[in-house]
Amino acid sequence: MPAWRVSSWPAQMTPGDESEVLLHGGTTNRGRVTRVGDTVRRPVRPTSRSTWALLRHLEDVGFAGAPRFVGVDRAGREVLSYVEGDVATPPYPAWALSERALTSVAELLRDYHAAVASFDASAHEWGRPLPPRYRGPLVTHNDPNLDNVVFRDGVAVSLIDFDLAAPGTALWDVACAARLWAPLRDRADSPLEGEGDVEEDSLRRLRVFVDAYGLSADDREHVAGALLSAHAWCYGIVQDAVTHGHESFTPYWVQGGAAQAERTRTWLFAHRREVRAALVP
Template sequence: MRPVGGGKGQAGGVQKGLSCRGMVATLLHEIPLQGGDVTDGVVRVGDTVRRPASTSTPAVHALLRHLEAAGFEGAPRVLGMDRLGREILTFVPGTTGLDLASATDEALACLGVLLRDFHDATAGFPLVAEGWEGGSNDDKAPEVIGHCDLTPENVIFRGGLPHAMIDFDLARPTTRLFDIVTTLRHWAPIADPVDRHPLLRNLDVGERLRLFCDAYGVPPRDRRRLLELARIRFHRSYAVMRTRATAGGNWAKMWAGGAGQRIRRAAAWLDVHEDELHASLV
């Protein structure tokens, strides 16, 4: 497992006046971090993480400061910007990704609690659309700020249990259920078995959907809508990724690597198994 603290975004510029000697000294102390799929250039410097800034950085920083004021411990803290125009966040020790511990039912239930605590902590934060990275969404009015990218690579584990979430660049106003669906897409997972991590390939997806919803406290009305919203999300995520891929960069690499086909396979698998999954949920 690797140390974490990475993220997604667009590269910022180098501040004028930074000497070559100062730049070299900075680079010598930088440890590259393998973060998400979208951004390169995420590094660790001491107990901090430096990440390229993006258009959503001001909104993300405001959110992280709100979470700190609310007492939510499951997110990094904002420390400002460095001389290279990168954001500075606290480094959160731990591991990311799936292993024998993080793929357990206990870890999944704890993730449901973590996501519920995060959503509750966003209460009172302005639910305005401006400033956030775009993406697929629910049709209902926003209720919370969703993480919207809670993949195994964006959850920090300690002792095999979820401790914190990182990489908030795709966060945006949404419904609780949309963020739940996005999370379960990766963690149940709602995916064709051929595309699942080996540790998740033979698990009972319906049972894991129910377990997560029980831990989060998803009400019956939302459980009845969960699979419908998952199908909507597949359709819209496919369209969003295809559009972003035309701009090149890492989005194009993900698309060329089969992201669109994986979404299509997941939607087809859901069509076949919807009745049994629904029975487990309700």
């Protein structure tokens, strides 16, 4: 293992040092991610070294759409570069649900997949594995939620939070992103508004997303088949966290998260034909 360098920032801020500012958004590390100047401090995880190697690779190949790994501070936290921009958190602003934002996320994900293709995942340890049929050599992000993408002027410029990254396939990652950004869920839980039909709008946005990514007809068939699995995999992580008493996931799950997850699963199953029709020309 490489000897990761220690950041020059002190572990404890003192008068005259740049103060720490809590960053909002996300659930896993809620209350534990801060900004210090042009860096971000986050808890170290068992798979952090793998993530650091991934970020170093992305930097080496010139991919600008991810934070840079800076080091580990004296408090034992990972130090990443701070990516300037906006992150969408509820209640979602109109720009986050625009078609411009939607297509730019698909293009950013496609560019990430191209950049990471030359990274050797086999030399590293990863977290929760993907379902067997969706595993592969490509390290996928696996959590491209709205609050894990940084925007500038309404255009996606960077993915953040690679905590769930693991070897998979591009089509799996597209399915993960498309179900979140369309979004594919019960109208009671959809952030989409307007005079039109919410369901039709989400299916149209699904088609826009895969068009922007540039999928072939065969690839679209695979994405359609992966949507339910992606949903189950994601919420399996949440359920595991709740089982172990996670301080943020537990209240979320009890106060409506479990019910929403079930509504989404029911919606995806009930609308699987409409979803496939929207995806495949």
